[in-house]
Each structure stands twice: as structure tokens, then as C-alpha cells.
Amino acid sequence: MAAEIVFSVRGESLSWDEGDHIFAGYMSLKTHDYGLNPEHPPLAKMAAALPLLSMALRVPPLQGRYFKDEAYYDGREMIYHNGPGDGGRYTADAIIFRARMGVLPFVLILALLTFLAGREMFGTAAGLIAMILVVFEPTIVTNGPFVTTDTTVSCMFLASIYSLYRWVKAPSLLRLLTVGLACGLALASKHSAIMLLPMLIALLAGELVVRCISLRRAASGTALVRACGLHALKLFGGLAAISVLAILVLWAFYGFRYAARPAGLHLDPNLAASVQRLKPFEAQGILFFARYHLLPESYLYGLADVRQMGNDMPSYIFGKVYGHGVWFYFPVAMAIKLTLGMIGLLGIAVAALLTGRLRLTREIYYLVVPAAIYLVIVIVSPLNIGIRHVLPALPFLILLAAGGACAVARNSKTWRYAVAALVAAHCISSLMVFPNYMAYANEAWGGPSQTYRYLTDSNTDWGQQLIAVKDYVDKHNIHECWFAYFVSPFILPSDYGIPCKLLPTADTGWARMELEVPPVVHGPVFISYSDLNSYEFGTEKLNPYQDFIARKPDAVIQYGVAVYNGDYSIPMAQAISHVYKAWRLRQSKDLAGALQEAETAVSIDPQFIAAQRVLGRLLQDQGRNAEAVSHYNQAMAIARAMDPSAQAEPVNWINQRLAEISKSTAQVK
Numbered sequence: 001m002a003a004e005i006v007f008s009v010r011g012e013s014l015s016w017d018e019g020d021h022i023f024a025g026y027m028s029l030k031t032h033d034y035g036l037n038p039e040h041p042p043l044a045k046m047a048a049a050l051p052l053l054s055m056a057l058r059v060p061p062l063q064g065r066y067f068k069d070e071a072y073y074d075g076r077e078m079i080y081h082n083g084p085g086d087g088g089r090y091t092a093d094a095i096i097f098r099a100r101m102g103v104l105p106f107v108l109i110l111a112l113l114t115f116l117a118g119r120e121m122f123g124t125a126a127g128l129i130a131m132i133l134v135v136f137e138p139t140i141v142t143n144g145p146f147v148t149t150d151t152t153v154s155c156m157f158l159a160s161i162y163s164l165y166r167w168v169k170a171p172s173l174l175r176l177l178t179v180g181l182a183c184g185l186a187l188a189s190k191h192s193a194i195m196l197l198p199m200l201i202a203l204l205a206g207e208l209v210v211r212c213i214s215l216r217r218a219a220s221g222t223a224l225v226r227a228c229g230l231h232a233l234k235l236f237g238g239l240a241a242i243s244v245l246a247i248l249v250l251w252a253f254y255g256f257r258y259a260a261r262p263a264g265l266h267l268d269p270n271l272a273a274s275v276q277r278l279k280p281f282e283a284q285g286i287l288f289f290a291r292y293h294l295l296p297e298s299y300l301y302g303l304a305d306v307r308q309m310g311n312d313m314p315s316y317i318f319g320k321v322y323g324h325g326v327w328f329y330f331p332v333a334m335a336i337k338l339t340l341g342m343i344g345l346l347g348i349a350v351a352a353l354l355t356g357r358l359r360l361t362r363e364i365y366y367l368v369v370p371a372a373i374y375l376v377i378v379i380v381s382p383l384n385i386g387i388r389h390v391l392p393a394l395p396f397l398i399l400l401a402a403g404g405a406c407a408v409a410r411n412s413k414t415w416r417y418a419v420a421a422l423v424a425a426h427c428i429s430s431l432m433v434f435p436n437y438m439a440y441a442n443e444a445w446g447g448p449s450q451t452y453r454y455l456t457d458s459n460t461d462w463g464q465q466l467i468a469v470k471d472y473v474d475k476h477n478i479h480e481c482w483f484a485y486f487v488s489p490f491i492l493p494s495d496y497g498i499p500c501k502l503l504p505t506a507d508t509g510w511a512r513m514e515l516e517v518p519p520v521v522h523g524p525v526f527i528s529y530s531d532l533n534s535y536e537f538g539t540e541k542l543n544p545y546q547d548f549i550a551r552k553p554d555a556v557i558q559y560g561v562a563v564y565n566g567d568y569s570i571p572m573a574q575a576i577s578h579v580y581k582a583w584r585l586r587q588s589k590d591l592a593g594a595l596q597e598a599e600t601a602v603s604i605d606p607q608f609i610a611a612q613r614v615l616g617r618l619l620q621d622q623g624r625n626a627e628a629v630s631h632y633n634q635a636m637a638i639a640r641a642m643d644p645s646a647q648a649e650p651v652n653w654i655n656q657r658l659a660e661i662s663k664s665t666a667q668v669k
Contacts, residue, residue, distance in 0.1 A: 184249020349404025
């Protein structure tokens with residue numbers, strides 16, 4: 001497993017969130033600043049930064065920016081500007097590889113824990129099958145080396161539930177402390193670990209029910225009530241101790257300090273401002289914990305950020321963009337991203353349960369309940385951006401599959417051959433995509449070359465292709481090109497020596513980058529699939545590259561970057577910079593210059609809603625209300641043609657402007 005991960009990840013550039021996490025972890029260890037990446041707890045970030053502490057790295061000075069801008073831009077600066085060309089000693093590749101090796105142990109521990117749990121629950125054969133399934137599971141191998149939180153929390157989820165299983169089987173103080181430590185490490189891995197609480201409650205409630213039923217054979221009445229009460233006290237007293245220890249472990253990762261940042265530094269925006277867009281009960285709960293310092297400020301801030309991001313993030317599935325999450329996203333993603341061998345083994349386990357070959361024991365309960373609770377919560381959640389978000393459920397499903405496989409194969413040579421064939425199919429299907437595991441899709445969906453048709457973001461394109469793009473441009477002797485790169489401006493193609501000029505993306509838009517695009521772009525043009533499919537734009541009506549979808553690319557790099565040779569007119573991309581200039585000039589009170597830029601944008605692409613909106617706003621500023629209404633109406637017509645889920649923001653904004661004009665006209669009359 002270590003070999004396949006190391007040899008695959010060496011060909012992958014820094015992905016979306018890694019620079020942010022590496023910098024935040026480094027600063028957490030060096031300066032005890034936990035406010036640079038508060039949306040994620042510190043464990044994985046600190047583990048990634050540990051191998052960097054011995055390196056004499058130049059760290060850029062903090063600039064007091066919005067926390068995500070600060071960590072992303074400073075992370076890029078630290079990673080890509082400590083090489084010989086900048087007077088340093090360490091190339092970006094060396095820094096990134098060390099950081100990735102810092103988190104690699106978590107996925108190896110996950111594989112080992114799966115073997116140990118499988119062996120203890122179902123026997124050695126089941127443990128070996130489970131470990132093999134983990135070692136060749138594409139989603140686990142994909143995320144194992146990345147400096148993100150998903151593999152770490154998955155490891156700690158399994159460690160927490162497995163250690164609880166061992167404690168209830170044979171209670172001891174050491175085993176109880178192990179559960180508390182594992183749960184604390186889970187909380188320090190990712191905010192989704194708060195789902196452990198309902199899992200632990202459900203598992204212990206099940207233990208209590210089974211115990212009380214068994215006690216009915218030997219006791220009744222008051223004696224039964226007393227015995228059940230004592231057992232409940234033991235179980236849930238243990239849960240209280242586990243919770244206290246877990247919270248202490250979490251606090252330890254924040255240095256037992258409430259404030260997110262060292263003295264003199266503050267979060268931007270502060271916690272009170274960050275919860276304003278949450279539901280009232282969510283905001284009140286977070287502020288309650290903050291008021292009494294029950295949890296670290298950075299951890300609470302992260303909870304608010306994760307909830308807000310989930311509410312705002314669009315999703316993409318089956319070639320369609322939704323302005324919110326959809327309930328069928330993760331079931332479909334699992335059907336696409338799990339191997340057919342794994343799906344077949346899960347089917348055998350379900351059949352074995354239904355036929356009684358796999359008995360409903362404590363072991364099954366400890367696998368089904370955590371997986372079911374986790375999957376139900378993520379299915380109804382609004383954040384649908386990657387199969388990695390169900391990764392914590394996979395070890396439990398793998399253990400269930402291994403247990404079911406051994407149950408049916410125990411007394412049947414035919415079933416042994418069938419199980420062996422499915423395990424082999426799982427391994428072969430995974431190895432067939434080596435070294436580009438991220439875009440994996442099973443054969444029923446056409447394999448990794450077709451994944452972009454169904455899913456996006458970390459399912460296929462997380463911006464990790466820049467090393468391969470550099471190889472492509474060198475091989476084809478390309479010296480001029482254009483690139484709509486998914487992660488710009490937080491990582492740049494130029495960081496890898498790629499000579500392309502940037503084309504606008506949703507993220508360059510959020511950064512307000514004014515990228516000059518000529519009327520005709522001379523290719524080759526590189527476009528990340530996560531930009532090509534309109535995902536972050538929220539609707540195809542805001543996607544400058546919509547026309548490219550109907551074109552067959554001349555090449556596809558690592559299943560995530562399409563290459564188009566030729567000359568292309570991309571009017572919306574050309575108009576975007578004029579729109580941003582117009583807003584900037586308006587802010588600086590240069591209304592004449594702003595109006596000129598807005599008119600230019602509309603003349604280039606009248607169907608670009610942002611151009612119509614800014615021109616309407618500038619005309620309204622100058623009291624030319626009739627002309628402003630005309631452009632607002634054109635913008636409204638474009639908005640009404642968008643997907644229903646994408647209409648709310650532009651429609652509400654236009655209606656507010658029209659209401660302002662109506663009110664001012666009435667006052668004049």
C-alpha cells in the first residue's frame with residue numbers, strides 16, 4: 001500500500017487544499033497560531049508539518065487578510081518560494097513530498113486496524129480479506145497521501161468504534177482510556193467526528209437492551225430494574241468518561257488555549273460575525289459554547305465555517321449543476337466509485353444476513369450502526385463535493401463485506417471461488433488506473449475516462465495534474481497556451497513552469513483577478529474538468545467554457561484536464577475582466593471609467609448576466625433609471641433562464657435594485 005501510494009503521488013501536483021493545510025499546520029507547531037485554517041482541526045495538519053520542522057523554511061509575513069486568503073496565499077508562497085531560485089534550499093516537490101509522508105501513517109494504520117478488527121470479529125481469513133480490500137480501495141488510496149483530513153478521520157472513526165467494541169466485550173480501565181483517546185484524536189481530525197456521539201449512544205443503548213433482555217431469564221421486578229440500572233450506569237458512566245477524555249485530547253491540540261490566535265492577532269471575521277448566516281439554533285449553540293469557553297475558539301469557528309460552506313456550495317451529478325446538495329448524490333457516487341468486486345461482496349454480505357448465514361451478532365451491530373448513521377447524515381447534508389466525504393463509512397462496509405464473504409464461503413467451495421474472484425476483480429480494477437486513482441470509476445460506468453460526465457471536484461479533478469501538464473507541454477514543445485485551471489489563483493500553473501496565460505475561473509472571480517482575454521484565443525487551451533462542467537459557476541449560464549463541452553478535446557491529461565488545439569472566441573471570458581474593473585472603479589468613485597468598462601462588457605457578451613447587472617447599477621448611480629431598468633430587465637430574463645436552484649441570488653438582487661428605483665421615482669413624484 002505504501003508503495004502504490006508513494007509511486008502514484010509523486011506524479012501529482014499540490015491539490016486544492018493541501019497548501020492551506022501544510023502552512024496552517026506548520027504555523028500551529030511553530031507559533032501556536034490555530035486561526036489560519038480553523039475550518040479543520042489540527043491533527044492531520046500538524047502531522048504533515050512535523051517533517052518540515054527540521055527544514056529552514058522562509059515563511060511569508062502575515063498580512064491580516066481573510067483567513068482563507070491568508071492561509072492559501074501564504075501556503076503557496078512558503079511551498080513554492082523556498083527553492084534555490086529564491087535563495088532557499090528546498091524545492092516545492094521536496095516540501096510537498098515530506099508533508100505527504102507525514103500523513104501517510106494514518107492510512108497504513110487504517111489498513112492494519114481493519115485487519116485486526118476483521119480477525120477479532122470474524123476470523124483471520126476475514127481480517128486478511130478486509131485488509132486487501134482497504135489496500136486496493138481506490139478512494140482510500142487516492143486520499144491516503146494527501147494533506148487533508150478525510151483519511152485521518154476515517155482511521156480514527158474505526159479506531160474509536162473498534163476500541164469501544166473491545167471495551168464492552170472485556171471492560172478495563174486501559175480499554176476505556178483507549179476509547180477516549182481514539183475519540184479525542186477523531187475530534188482533532190475533522191469536525192464530522194462529532195457524529196461519533198450518536199454512534200456511541202446507539203451502540204451502548206443496544207448493549208443495554210440486549211443485557212436487560214438476557215437478565216429477564218434470571219430476575220424480574222425490582223431486581224431486574226436494579227440490575228438494568230446498574231448496567232446502564234456502567235455503560236453510560238463509561239460514555240461520560242470517554243467524552244471528558246476526548247474533549248481533553250481535543251483541547252490539548254489547541255494548547256489548552258481558548259483563543260484561536262496568539263496575543264495581538266484575531267480571527268477575520270470574528271466568531272460572532274461568522275455565525276450570522278447559520279440557522280438560529282446552530283448559531284446560538286456555537287455562541288453558547290463560545291461564551292463559556294467549552295470548546296476552543298478555532299474549533300467552534302470551524303464548525304460555523306463548515307456549516308456555512310455546506311449551505312452555499314453547489315453540487316454536480318450526471319452532468320447537471322444544482323445550487324445545493326441532493327439526496328441521491330452519495331448513493332450514486334458510491335455506485336460509480338466503488339469497484340464492482342466490492343459491490344458484489346457487499347451484496348453477498350446482505351444476502352448472507354437475510355438468509356441467516358451471517359448471524360446478527362454484536363459484531364454486525366458494531367459495523368452496521370456506525371455506517372448507517374454516518375451515511376444517513378451525509379446523504380441529507382447539503383455538502384456534495386466528493387466521495388471522500390463518505391470515506392469514514394468505507395472501513396465498516398469493508399469489514400461487513402469480509403465477514404459476509406467468509407460466512408458464505410466457509411462450507412462451500414463454489415462460494416470460495418466466487419469470493420476469490422470478486423476480491424481479485426477489486427484489486428485488478430484498482431490497479432488498472434494506477435497511478436491516477438482519483439478519477440476512478442468502475443467498469444459499469446465506463447471507467448476513469450468517463451468519470452467527469454457524472455461527478456466532479458475531488459472525484460476526478462482536484463487540481464492535481466500540473467506535473468502531468470508540464471510533461472505534456474514539454475513533450476509537445478508548447479511555449480504559448482491558455483489555461484482555465486481549477487485552483488487558480490491559490491496554486492498557479494507557473495509554479496510548475498507551465499507557460500500558459502490564465503483564463504478566468506470561478507475562483508479567479510472570487511479573488512477579483514482582472515485577467516485580460518483577447519477576442520480570439522490562440523490554443524492550445526487547457527481547461528480543468530471542474531471548470532468545464534460549470535460546477536463552481538453554479539449554472540451553465542455563468543460558465544465561459546460551455547461551448548467547449550460539445551467539442552471533443554484533442555487530449556485529456558490525467559482524466560482531469562482537457563486540451564483543445566485551435567483558435568477560439570470566448571466572449572464571456574473576455575467580458576469578465578471588464579466587469580471586475582467596472583466594480584473596482586465604481587468602488588473608487590471613478591464612475592465614468594466604470595461605466596465605460598461595463599458598456600464594453602455588455603457589448604462583448606450581452607448574455608453575460610454580470611455585465612448587465614453592473615451596467616444597470618452604474619446607470620442607476622447616475623440617476624439614469626429608465627436605462628438602468630432596461631438592463632435590469634435583460635439581466636432578469638437571463639436569470640429566469642438559469643436552473644431554478646441558481647436563480648435566487650440574481651433574482652433577489654435585481655428585485656432589490658428595481659424596488660430602489662421604484663421608491664426613488666415615487667418620492668420624486
